[in-house]
Amino acid sequence: MTGPLRDPRELAAATAADRRAHLVDGLTAVECRRCGACALVRKSSLAQTSIQWTAEAVHRCQAYLASTGCADLHGSIDAAVAAGRLPVHGG
Numbered sequence: 001m002t003g004p005l006r007d008p009r010e011l012a013a014a015t016a017a018d019r020r021a022h023l024v025d026g027l028t029a030v031e032c033r034r035c036g037a038c039a040l041v042r043k044s045s046l047a048q049t050s051i052q053w054t055a056e057a058v059h060r061c062q063a064y065l066a067s068t069g070c071a072d073l074h075g076s077i078d079a080a081v082a083a084g085r086l087p088v089h090g091g
């Protein structure tokens with residue numbers, strides 16, 4: 001790609017694609033309330049949570065552990081579910 005997008009329709013399409021990226025496979029971006037790192041989360045049931053950490057989020061979260069992720073993020077996920085911001089698939 002060279003130069004900026006000039007056609008506003010192209011810009012709108014790029015923005016829409018950006019938004020879709022957060023919804024692929026039912027993934028929702030959830031922000032850690034402590035560090036602000038964004039992980040992609042999918043809940044297939046209340047008990048089952050898939051979390052995809054991006055390299056950037058791992059870098060940003062100081063509480064991140066490879067085994068458990070970030071405890072604060074888990075709290076943020078629960079809050080997002082309670083607030084209706086994170087859909088739970090399959091009930």
Ligand SMILES: [Zn+2]
Pocket residue numbers: 032033034035036037061062063064070072073
């Ligand atoms: Zn964190």
